[in-house]
Amino acid sequence: MIHSFDALILGGGAAGLMCAIEAGKRGRRVAVLEHADRLGKKILISGGGRCNFTNIHCQPENFLSSNQHFAKSALARYTPADFLALVEKHRIPYHEKTLGQLFCDRSARDILEMLEEECRSAKVSILVSTQIQEVSRAAGFAVRTANAEFRAPALVVATGGLSIPKIGATSFGYDLARQFGIKIREPWPALVPLVLSAEDRSRYCDLAGVSADVIASCDGEEFREKMLITHRGLSGPAILQISSYWKRPQPIVIDLAPGSEVTAIFRDTKMARDAAAVRGELRKRLPNRLADRWVELHTPASWTNTALADFERYTHAWIIVPAGTEGFEKAEATGGGVDTDELSAKTMECRRVPGLFFIGEVVDVTGHLGGFNFQWAWAAGAAAGRSL
Numbered sequence: 001m002i003h004s005f006d007a008l009i010l011g012g013g014a015a016g017l018m019c020a021i022e023a024g025k026r027g028r029r030v031a032v033l034e035h036a037d038r039l040g041k042k043i044l045i046s047g048g049g050r051c052n053f054t055n056i057h058c059q060p061e062n063f064l065s066s067n068q069h070f071a072k073s074a075l076a077r078y079t080p081a082d083f084l085a086l087v088e089k090h091r092i093p094y095h096e097k098t099l100g101q102l103f104c105d106r107s108a109r110d111i112l113e114m115l116e117e118e119c120r121s122a123k124v125s126i127l128v129s130t131q132i133q134e135v136s137r138a139a140g141f142a143v144r145t146a147n148a149e150f151r152a153p154a155l156v157v158a159t160g161g162l163s164i165p166k167i168g169a170t171s172f173g174y175d176l177a178r179q180f181g182i183k184i185r186e187p188w189p190a191l192v193p194l195v196l197s198a199e200d201r202s203r204y205c206d207l208a209g210v211s212a213d214v215i216a217s218c219d220g221e222e223f224r225e226k227m228l229i230t231h232r233g234l235s236g237p238a239i240l241q242i243s244s245y246w247k248r249p250q251p252i253v254i255d256l257a258p259g260s261e262v263t264a265i266f267r268d269t270k271m272a273r274d275a276a277a278v279r280g281e282l283r284k285r286l287p288n289r290l291a292d293r294w295v296e297l298h299t300p301a302s303w304t305n306t307a308l309a310d311f312e313r314y315t316h317a318w319i320i321v322p323a324g325t326e327g328f329e330k331a332e333a334t335g336g337g338v339d340t341d342e343l344s345a346k347t348m349e350c351r352r353v354p355g356l357f358f359i360g361e362v363v364d365v366t367g368h369l370g371g372f373n374f375q376w377a378w379a380a381g382a383a384a385g386r387s388l
């Protein structure tokens with residue numbers, strides 16, 4: 001059985017659905033082929049189930065890519081305000097949590113249902129549980145599944161990255177790119193918890209669950225947000241953000257008391273200089289257990305001004321050399337991917353393979369934590385959808 005369309009979209013996640021909606025609205029006959037038993041599984045688990053669907057402060061600087069300019073055009077032509085207009089049209093209640101991050105008040109399901117409804121009104125054909133066996137190109141593109149063949153002059157690859165394989169992530173998009181001779185930047189886990197060395201694990205990981213407001217920095221980038229100690233290392237927004245910039249064997253530097261001088265109190269010469277006093281000061285800035293552990297492990301060798309200055313310096317620059325990351329199983333995003341040199345920044349179409357498009361996370365554009373990855377998926381999806 002052969003089914004013909006104007007465009008085939010592989011992957012029914014954030015980018016694929018947005019692309020289908022934009023193309024369908026313009027009268028194109030589009031089909032979304034999704035291998036999972038339902039659309040948008042990642043949308044449903046995103047933002048702790050509330051989907052941080054965009055960020056109102058979205059800027060090109062919030063993205064990593066080997067070409068810092070590539071995402072600008074798509075992001076400028078489909079903005080957070082555009083997505084918000086859609087959310088408001090569907091009367092979905094939302095709130096700003098922090099730092100411009102917009103979340104659903106109720107559930108991520110609201111966003112998925114909105115996209116599904118938009119697909120219905122744009123007359124998009126949706127096929128779930130569809131296992132793609134082969135993709136070929138002659139006059140147009142042909143996609144063969146177990147019991148049908150789909151043909152179209154345009155093929156959009158929106159199959160996402162490698163993060164969270166247990167909900168359906170595959171290397172399909174990269175494999176397809178290679179099949180057509182398209183360059184790939186080696187994918188790596190981004191926005192991922194870090195694993196500490198055995199020595200640091202034995203020092204800190206019994207404090208699993210403790211979190212603190214810190215500045216984490218690496219490779220000239222820094223993020224001030226919460227850090228969380230885990231059973232194997234460090235996580236929390238500050239660590240996830242900085243993990244995207246970390247490459248082995250670089251160190252990560254953590255300021256445990258941003259913007260304050262812990263030992264300032266000892267300028268008062270009447271103040272006793274001892275572990276109890278320094279612990280008391282640190283407890284004002286850190287959870288008690290972490291403050292106590294820090295002092296226990298780094299008690300100044302003497303109580304001279306020089307020793308106190310060393311303690312102060314180290315408290316603002318805890319140097320960690322992670323043993324690794326928790327990998328794609330726990331990563332919220334995938335760095336690297338289809339090389340942006342291969343794509344038109346305006347349409348996401350391959351320069352060397354007309355009619356073939358790559359959008360969303362499969363492309364070498366990775367957002368910071370905070371709604372930026374979805375904004376990229378919406379923007380790239382819209383860019384391709386409007387050009388089909």
Ligand SMILES: Cc1cc2nc3c(=O)[nH]c(=O)nc-3n(C[C@H](O)[C@H](O)[C@H](O)COP(=O)(O)OP(=O)(O)OC[C@H]3O[C@@H](n4cnc5c(N)ncnc54)[C@H](O)[C@@H]3O)c2cc1C
Binds near residue numbers: 043
């Ligand atoms: C736990 C978690 C929480 C997150 N929370 C947020 C958040 O709150 N805000 C934010 O901005 N970003 C968040 N992200 C990142 C965000 O989910 C992704 O960046 C975004 O979903 C990428 O969209 P995409 O359409 O490119 O890929 P996906 O959403 O991954 O969609 C790809 C689709 O392709 C399908 N597919 C894969 N292989 C095949 C194949 N061979 N054949 C057919 N279909 C296939 C998949 O099943 C999937 O439906 C989160 C990620 C994770 C893992």
